[in-house]
Amino acid sequence: MKKIRTRFAPSPTGYLHIGGARTALFNWLFTRHQGGKFILRIEDTDQVRSTEESTRAILDAMTWLGLNWDEGPYFQAERVGLHREMVQKLIKEGRAYYCICTPEELEEKRKKALAAGKKPKYDGTCREKNLQKTAGSVVRFRGAQTGVTVVEDLIKGNISFNNEELDDLIIERADGYPTYNFAVVVDDALMNITHVIRGDDHVNNTPRQILLYQALGFEVPKFAHVPMILGADKTRLSKRHGATSVMAYKEMGYLPEALVNYLVRLGWAHGDQEIFSLKELVEVFSLEAVGKSPAVFNPEKLLWLNAHYIRETEQEKLYEAMKDFWPVAAEKADTGFMKKVIVDLQPRAKTLVELAASAGFYFAEKVEYEKEAAQNFLQPSIAGYLKEIAVKLSGTPNFSRKGIEDFLTSFAQEKEIKLKVIAQPLRVALTGKTVSPGIDEVMVTLGKERVVQRLQDACAYINSQ
Numbered sequence: 341m342k343k344i345r346t347r348f349a350p351s352p353t354g355y356l357h358i359g360g361a362r363t364a365l366f367n368w369l370f371t372r373h374q375g376g377k378f379i380l381r382i383e384d385t386d387q388v389r390s391t392e393e394s395t396r397a398i399l400d401a402m403t404w405l406g407l408n409w410d411e412g413p414y415f416q417a418e419r420v421g422l423h424r425e426m427v428q429k430l431i432k433e434g435r436a437y438y439c440i441c442t443p444e445e446l447e448e449k450r451k452k453a454l455a456a457g458k459k460p461k462y463d464g465t466c467r468e469k470n471l472q473k474t475a476g477s478v479v480r481f482r483g484a485q486t487g488v489t490v491v492e493d494l495i496k497g498n499i500s501f502n503n504e505e506l507d508d509l510i511i512e513r514a515d516g517y518p519t520y521n522f523a524v525v526v527d528d529a530l531m532n533i534t535h536v537i538r539g540d541d542h543v544n545n546t547p548r549q550i551l552l553y554q555a556l557g558f559e560v561p562k563f564a565h566v567p568m569i570l571g572a573d574k575t576r577l578s579k580r581h582g583a584t585s586v587m588a589y590k591e592m593g594y595l596p597e598a599l600v601n602y603l604v605r606l607g608w609a610h611g612d613q614e615i616f617s618l619k620e621l622v623e624v625f626s627l628e629a630v631g632k633s634p635a636v637f638n639p640e641k642l643l644w645l646n647a648h649y650i651r652e653t654e655q656e657k658l659y660e661a662m663k664d665f666w667p668v669a670a671e672k673a674d675t676g677f678m679k680k681v682i683v684d685l686q687p688r689a690k691t692l693v694e695l696a697a698s699a700g701f702y703f704a705e706k707v708e709y710e711k712e713a714a715q716n717f718l719q720p721s722i723a724g725y726l727k728e729i730a731v732k733l734s735g736t737p738n739f740s741r742k743g744i745e746d747f748l749t750s751f752a753q754e755k756e757i758k759l760k761v762i763a764q765p766l767r768v769a770l771t772g773k774t775v776s777p778g779i780d781e782v783m784v785t786l787g788k789e790r791v792v793q794r795l796q797d798a799c800a801y802i803n804s805q
Contacts, residue, residue: 344376345534348402348409349416349524351383352394355585356401358637359539359569359577362603366566367537368407369604369625379531380412383524385517387417401586405596406618414531416523423518426526426556427479427511435555436511438477439466461507479512481522481552489547494564494627496540501547509548525549529558537627540565564627567607567634577637593665593692595653598646606635615648647690658682665696669703677702680785684777701771702785707794709772709801717765717774723802725755725762726769730795739788741780748780769798 348364350356356364371378380402384390399413430436441449441462450460467482484503491499511522518526528536543565553560571581583589589599601616608630610616616624650658659679670678681702682695689695701707709718729751733739736747748766752759767779770791776782783791 342534344371344374345379345532346371346376346537347379347381347528347531347533349381349383349527350398351386351389352391352398353386353389354394355587356398358584358586358603361401361405361586361599362569362606363537363539363566364402364407365405365600365603366608366627366630369621370535370537370627372622373625376534377410378408379414379533380409381414381416381527381531383416383520385416385420385520385523387517390417397587404590405586405600414527416527419523419527420517422530423523423526424512424516427518427522430481430511430555431479434482436479436481437467437469438471438473439480439510440471440474440477441465442476459505461505464508467508476514478510478514480508481511481555483508483548483551489550491543491546491550491563493543494535494562495567495630496543496565496632499543503547503551506548506551511552521545521548522552525552525556525558528561529553529556533561535562535564537564537566540567564630566630567632569606570634570636572636572638574636581637582639593694593696594642594646595649595661595692597653598642598649601649602642602645606637607631615645643690650689650692650695651687653686655679655682655686658686662692662696665692667696667700667703669700669705673703677785684781684785688777701773701776704772707770707772707797709768710774713768713772713774714801717768718798718802720802722762722765723799726765726795726802727799729762729766730792730799733788733795734792736788739784741784744780744783765798766795770794
């Protein structure tokens with residue numbers, strides 16, 4: 341059996357789009373499931389729009405998602421010599437020809453066709469002229485004018501195209517660079533790609549590419565076209581629907597595991613299962629389970645998944661992921677303390693940004709009280725309780741969650757008050773907020789010294805009002 345070889349071939353003209361990332365993921369999973377090779381190729385023949393910055397952004401996004409490649413990255417622009425050789429081969433065999441029609445002439449032909457209610461296509465003006473290369477000339481493929489080309493799509497099923505509707509496409513531009521349709525065929529063939537898995541915006545390119553494979557004497561690969569991703573308004577996913585860049589989600593505090601899990605479920609299913617590890621996905625992924633209809637991007641569902649992965653991620657791994665998100669005040673904190681903070685906040689955070697934002701009070705030298713929280717809970721009637729708690733806590737030997745819980749319960753009983761009378765004032769005194777992790781969790785993480793100091797500071801604040 342022939343070894344499976346797939347590729348992901350982005351153009352370095354911008355960031356890695358969510359749609360492109362899903363295509364890469366489907367290729368990667370299919371290949372890993374089949375025990376094949378996954379190739380990364382950068383299609384940078386558009387020298388005007390291609391940038392090194394975009395290339396780096398794509399590689400960084402692939403790496404962050406965990407989509408490692410077995411070969412590459414290859415750069416299409418470095419293979420232009422091979423493309424030109426193949427162009428000349430077709431010219432010599434009479435399967436391609438030079439065309440000198442100007443852009444203005446082609447535009448006029450297009451307008452006339454539209455006016456006549458016909459589909460615009462090249463009319464073959466230069467087809468039989470046997471022209472030689474001149475300044476400004478392009479090379480066109482002499483396509484079939486009769487018959488049918490059938491695309492055997494592994495997702496969509498068989499799709500038939502009448503060859504008479506496929507015009508003689510340009511395969512080499514006037515600047516000597518190959519066009520997309522030609523370069524991709526040559527590169528896929530010479531790299532022995534067995535399966536081309538890509539977005540369904542390429543469906544109409546496929547019959548033209550099949551004819552090129554056949555003209556060049558190459559074996560035609562299997563094709564699978566993945567339906568596009570739509571926004572909530574059922575239009576193609578774009579910036580108006582929110583972030584579409586993979587690395588934007590990294591910057592917003594999403595975990596790569598969450599994004600991978602979400603992307604694979606956009607148009608693919610395995611029963612009713614929602615949560616998958618990468619290992620599980622490799623074991624069960626198949627193209628047969630990819631749907632034929634477009635998938636709708638749901639930011640809320642992604643956020644839910646991210647919260648799940650934050651809760652389930654090992655502390656050490658989450659600590660590493662958090663390094664770019666901590667508030668400035670955390671710079672002086674030791675690793676052990678920061679890991680304790682993570683444990684406190686991990687069950688409640690939906691993103692790493694949110695986790696970092698809610699962690700500020702842990703690292704503050706002086707607690708900043710929310711105005712309403714201070715007004716409601718840091719009142720003169722509570723100052724005596726806070727002062728006494730600070731004194732007694734400083735001598736408490738058991739500063740554990742259970743020890744603190746027992747201490748506060750006993751204190752409330754001694755004072756003949758309900759626990760809630762001191763619970764919120766304690767929370768505000770220690771965090772500045774009315775919402776936080778459990779007060780016993782916060783106190784243990786802060787440590788006895790910080791807790792006592794903050795209670796004393798709260799008493800001073802109350803007395804100053």
